[in-house]
Amino acid sequence: MAQAAPLPTRRADLLARLAEPRTWDLAVVGGGATGLGVALDAAARGLSVVLLESHDFASGTSSRSTKLLHGGVRYLAQGNLSLVREALHERGTVLRNAPHLASRLSFVMPSYAWWQAPFYGIGLKLYDLLAGRAGLGATTFLGRAQTLAALPNLQPVGLRGGVAYWDGQFDDARLALALARTAAREGALLLNDCAVTRLLHEQGRVTGLHCEDRSSGQGYALRARCVVNATGVWVDTLRQLDGAAQGRSVEAMVAPSQGVHVVVDREFLPGEHALLVPHTADGRVLFAVPWLGKLVLGTTDTPRSDLPREPRPLRAELDFILGEAARYLGRAPTRADVKSIWVGLRPLVRPAGEDAAATGRLSREHTVLVSATGLVTVTGGKWTTYRAMAEDVLARCVQAGLLPERPAGVSQDLKLVGAPSTDAGLGPALSDAPGLYLYGSEQAWLQDLPGAGQWLAPGLDEAMVRFAARYEYALTVEDVLARRSRLLFLDAALAASLAPRVASILAEETGRDPDLAGFLALAQDYLRWPSEQDA
Numbered sequence: 001m002a003q004a005a006p007l008p009t010r011r012a013d014l015l016a017r018l019a020e021p022r023t024w025d026l027a028v029v030g031g032g033a034t035g036l037g038v039a040l041d042a043a044a045r046g047l048s049v050v051l052l053e054s055h056d057f058a059s060g061t062s063s064r065s066t067k068l069l070h071g072g073v074r075y076l077a078q079g080n081l082s083l084v085r086e087a088l089h090e091r092g093t094v095l096r097n098a099p100h101l102a103s104r105l106s107f108v109m110p111s112y113a114w115w116q117a118p119f120y121g122i123g124l125k126l127y128d129l130l131a132g133r134a135g136l137g138a139t140t141f142l143g144r145a146q147t148l149a150a151l152p153n154l155q156p157v158g159l160r161g162g163v164a165y166w167d168g169q170f171d172d173a174r175l176a177l178a179l180a181r182t183a184a185r186e187g188a189l190l191l192n193d194c195a196v197t198r199l200l201h202e203q204g205r206v207t208g209l210h211c212e213d214r215s216s217g218q219g220y221a222l223r224a225r226c227v228v229n230a231t232g233v234w235v236d237t238l239r240q241l242d243g244a245a246q247g248r249s250v251e252a253m254v255a256p257s258q259g260v261h262v263v264v265d266r267e268f269l270p271g272e273h274a275l276l277v278p279h280t281a282d283g284r285v286l287f288a289v290p291w292l293g294k295l296v297l298g299t300t301d302t303p304r305s306d307l308p309r310e311p312r313p314l315r316a317e318l319d320f321i322l323g324e325a326a327r328y329l330g331r332a333p334t335r336a337d338v339k340s341i342w343v344g345l346r347p348l349v350r351p352a353g354e355d356a357a358a359t360g361r362l363s364r365e366h367t368v369l370v371s372a373t374g375l376v377t378v379t380g381g382k383w384t385t386y387r388a389m390a391e392d393v394l395a396r397c398v399q400a401g402l403l404p405e406r407p408a409g410v411s412q413d414l415k416l417v418g419a420p421s422t423d424a425g426l427g428p429a430l431s432d433a434p435g436l437y438l439y440g441s442e443q444a445w446l447q448d449l450p451g452a453g454q455w456l457a458p459g460l461d462e463a464m465v466r467f468a469a470r471y472e473y474a475l476t477v478e479d480v481l482a483r484r485s486r487l488l489f490l491d492a493a494l495a496a497s498l499a500p501r502v503a504s505i506l507a508e509e510t511g512r513d514p515d516l517a518g519f520l521a522l523a524q525d526y527l528r529w530p531s532e533q534d535a
């Protein structure tokens with residue numbers, strides 16, 4: 001079971017490496033799915049890589065997704081077959097390389113009109129065909145009784161049958177951490193809580209950056225042959241800094257759109273299947289997905305003009321989600337049943353001059369831009385395709401003469417930290433309650449730490465908090481309860497009740513203030529219902 005010892009992530013050691021005078025091949029700004037994917041691919045090719053994340057790994061959009069590894073049934077309807085085929089291939093890659101953090105899941109689309117099952121069924125057969133050898137199982141047509149058996153508590157009135165198909169699901173924040181830790185294993189230096197504040201230019205070219213350890217305020221100037229801006233919805237800030245240094249104004253490329261998720265108990269959709277409503281009252285898709293022992297309902301797609309770190313839901317979005325759930329579930333959840341509400345910002349890419357109000361039309365594919373100074377910016381895309389995006393980014397860096405050419409494809413079969421070294425077949429289901437299984441092959445190391453088996457809540461023992469501090473870059477209570485464990489996302493009140501004990505273990509491990517008060521305020525926000533005025 002035990003593999004190589006986990007690499008320690010002691011802050012003082014990481015900062016000491018950051019201070020070493022040297023020139024990096026690649027500096028990546030942003031530690032979400034996109035930046036971490038780029039850092040890992042580059043490090044695995046033998047390049048020297050540093051990655052700076054201003055807050056915590058995946059604390060931006062990458063911990064707030066619907067957690068689906070999917071080709072995108074919606075993009076199929078739009079006829080974007082190449083995007084779907086690529087994502088289906090990448091879905092298989094994640095399931096293979098991180099089987100402890102990703103699993104396949106059956107989705108059922110119920111049909112209430114005669115045409116729905118044949119219409120969606122034919123589309124999903126095409127989905128199976130596009131997946132080819134990466135297929136996870138065949139789409140099947142279900143009769144009325146089979147549909148009700150698959151989705152107990154589905155609204156039976158008017159139900160005719162359904163279609164079942166396969167996709168994947170994952171733990172997005174823990175996958176991000178696995179990418180970070182695998183990149184570190186490949187030699188990269190990664191720091192969270194370290195913000196890039198400026199770019200360095202010489203003779204009109206980007207030659208490095210300036211970053212700041214947020215807790216001490218200590219600044220560091222780093223030299224790099226290539227700088228990749230992977231800051232998600234925030235890419236325009238760095239692009240504008242790059243332009244300003246050249247006396248140029250830079251037009252924004254991101255049109256953010258927010259997506260809300262609501263979490264309730266599994267009893268509202270018991271069983272092993274997710275529910276997909278392909279066409280809600282306003283034409284959007286609605287998912288009810290079993291995830292880590294709870295049920296996730298979502299999402300919305302609401303344009304925003306600002307970029308808050310912690311976006312909050314509008315009342316209308318929550319009414320929409322609970323209202324649609326009530327149309328499809330016999331016993332529907334109400335506000336009193338909600339355990340957590342979380343919101344993420346999509347970095348949709350705006351073609352020049354496009355009106356930000358219609359986010360449905362904006363590109364969901366990723367975009368890579370190389371500025372006149374050589375700053376490489378990547379944004380958009382999906383979690384599922386992070387690896388393909390990384391290959392694309394590195395190809396562009398080579399094309400622009402910023403990085404030396406190295407063979408691509410190295411990450412295709414690269415097992416992530418925690419993955420069993422041999423192909424043991426399908427891993428555990430991510431719809432199950434959290435537990436030791438999320439640590440994969442590192443379970444033995446975890447169980448050797450003090451506090452193993454001293455459970456704070458189902459799926460979180462004291463050893464996991466120590467493991468997070470020692471090996472998973474955790475600095476604050478939020479890092480532990482929002483992203484190493486997903487308790488904030490699953491049950492914010494329970495997370496708040498454990499926070500003081502987590503804080504004292506963390507303080508003991510790191511010698512730092514773990515910001516208990518900040519976490520308690522955040523947990524309140526994940527439970528707060530917006531007022532009528534926030535419609």
Ligand SMILES: Cc1cc2nc3c(=O)[nH]c(=O)nc-3n(C[C@H](O)[C@H](O)[C@H](O)COP(=O)(O)OP(=O)(O)OC[C@H]3O[C@@H](n4cnc5c(N)ncnc54)[C@H](O)[C@@H]3O)c2cc1C
Pocket residue numbers: 029030031032033034035052053054055056057058059060061062063064065066067068069070194195196197230231232233234257258259260299343344345346347379380381382383384385
């Ligand atoms: C509601 C919603 C649901 C989604 N569901 C799915 C899904 O089910 N499946 C799927 O495949 N995709 C899904 N996506 C898409 C997916 O989540 C995103 O494409 C992906 O997470 C984007 O990652 P990123 O790294 O580009 O951005 P982010 O995760 O936001 O990362 C950018 C990082 O840059 C950091 N940063 C910003 N400025 C600086 C700076 N100056 N210095 C250092 N760091 C900085 C930020 O702190 C942040 O961590 C969903 C998106 C949303 C919004």
